[in-house]
Amino acid sequence: AAKRLLEKVDLENKIISGDAIFAQQELSKTVVEKGGEYLWKLRANQGNMYQRAVAHFEQMSDQYLEQASSLEKGHGRIDQREILTSFRIAGSLKFPYLEQVFRITRKSEQVKTGKISKQTVCGITSGSVEEFEAKDLLELTRKHWAIENGLHYRRDVTFKEDAVRQTAKNGGRVLAVLNNLTIGILRKLGWENIAKARRYFNARIDEALNLIMTPLSLLL
Structure with a gap:
């Protein structure tokens, strides 16, 4: 990946x-x-x-x-x-x-x-x-x-990563990579407060889904 x-x-x-x-x-x-x-x-x-x-x-x-x-x-x-x-x-x-x-x-x-x-x-x-x-x-x-x-x-x-129970062998590693990528994208979009960004997208699921569907090459 x-x-x-x-x-x-x-x-x-x-x-x-x-x-x-x-x-x-x-x-x-x-x-x-x-x-x-x-x-x-x-x-x-x-x-x-x-x-x-x-x-x-x-x-x-x-x-x-x-x-x-x-x-x-x-x-x-x-x-x-x-x-x-x-x-x-x-x-x-x-x-x-x-x-x-x-x-x-x-x-x-x-x-x-x-x-x-x-x-x-x-x-x-x-x-x-x-x-x-x-x-x-x-x-x-x-x-x-x-x-x-x-x-x-x-x-x-912000993402409560340490509280998530992992059952897959590489689950923790994959979760860390995904969370790091999420933080990096939010920073690139201009968000300085990651907790505030999470609350924003939690209330705007459509925007969050559109962001997920956007090619990484256009975000990074």
Whole structure:
């Protein structure tokens, strides 16, 4: 579904970022061959590529590793992020147009309680080291996580996603994709308050149905 959607969208000079679910070979080829760049997270269930990325950064034997860090204060916490990037390992991984592999470590401290949490994520990108330095990738991933967190909040609060009982194997994943698409379309139509948009279309079913029947290429 994501591949078919991207085939209809202008990706020239666009950076498409996403969770590990999007780190698929055909999808990644589509992004680059339509003029864009991809930036995906990796997860442990993606097997050899994830394990090799983790091992590469743990060994710290790559003399060409690039590093960058950032520090942010706000919302009652202090966030420190550090990224390591490598172009050397990318050449040995069989993945379309892969240029760099990266690891981000995020440490977050709650100002009031002093509680510290730590998260480490690996990822891949088609962006070359000449175009995207470590500091650039760090900023791109920061923006992606900010959007992702905002989407999850809206999906849960406005669409009650977490309260929906799922029986199908991939039901939760499909629901998240559909809700993200809905939010994206509403934003494109000029709605800033998603809850208000939902109430609007709940009271105007005919308009909602017409919107559903409109080709995505005309909406995005």
